[in-house]
Amino acid sequence: MVADIDLLIDAAYASGEIAKKYWKKTPEVWEKSGGAGPVTEADLAIDRMLKSELMHARPNYGWLSEETEDTTDRLHCEHVFIIDPIDGTRAFIEGSPTFSHSLAIAKNGVVTAAAVYLPALDRLYCATKHGNATLNRDKIDASTRSKIDGATTLAAKTNFSAHLWQGPVPQFDHHFRSSLAYRLCLIAHGRFDVMLTLRDTWEWDVAAGSLIAERAGACVTDQIGQRALFNNPRPMLHGMVAAPPEIHAGIISRLAPR
Known part of the structure; x- marks a missing residue:
């Protein structure tokens, strides 16, 4: 087979x-x-x-x-x-x-x-x-960057709204691509450091890309730091964060509680 x-x-x-x-x-x-x-x-x-x-x-x-x-x-x-x-x-x-x-x-x-x-x-x-x-x-391999400020980040501008963060919003180098799957693959390829989407996210947008980024060495979770599980009755996740381990931990700690 x-x-x-x-x-x-x-x-x-x-x-x-x-x-x-x-x-x-x-x-x-x-x-x-x-x-x-x-x-x-x-x-x-x-x-x-x-x-x-x-x-x-x-x-x-x-x-x-x-x-x-x-x-x-x-x-x-x-x-x-x-x-x-x-x-x-x-x-x-x-x-x-x-x-x-x-x-x-x-x-x-x-x-x-x-x-x-x-x-x-x-x-x-x-x-x-x-x-x-x-x-x-x-x-391919993901970025190994450890510093949040200056990290190249793929995300919509709405993810940098002050109410989503505790304290100042990190000084990301902001970029955008319309496909969430492609954003995750660019993280996997090390072309950017961080991918963020801080709103409920359909599973089909991120299922494939999340595994690709993870197997490239990025840490990939939902926005509250939990590993994403798929095939839920309502097929949505609590956003997604993909980044090198140190940056990922820093982002999760600085996000405002949902």
Whole structure:
């Protein structure tokens, strides 16, 4: 039987082939209800393909995807796919190359295999629970920086609001990418030091990237310092912080209580 990680890699490449048919070609776009953001015909086409192919290969696995109506069936499964067909849909609509496909498998709440693919840049990030983090099959490592002030940080500006911190907000060197999965992979690759999202976060946005960053050597938890567990009845986490261990500990200690 094909290994889970190889199954995800093949599916990630197939997702990219579909995405490239729509990218920069003005795909049809709809706004989701409840202010949940945009979805395109490409998101839906990729989601249909992934669910068909992956569930055919692993019929006993559960299914959780941003673009599939959720059911409680997955809660009774030991393994579950956690999928974001296109993470960074706004970037995709704008023609930016920084959108990604985020694919993960969790076993009893712990991510065991992950692939994040950026087809426009041909970058495939992968990890397994007991293996290295890789970019296009080459091993990658996270930053080893220890000082918070000056750390290069990927986060939306809202994460630096004073009410989220105890005392002064650290003097981060602030940057942004729209895809949370890609942000976590950039942490894994050591291109930035810190990734922050200090609001409740959908599991499909961070499941794959969190394992990749962790296997690269970053410390990855929710914003209260607890290891993230996936496949929750309400599939959201208390934010996410990924950083080298010393910086991570400093950030957690300086965040305001939730």
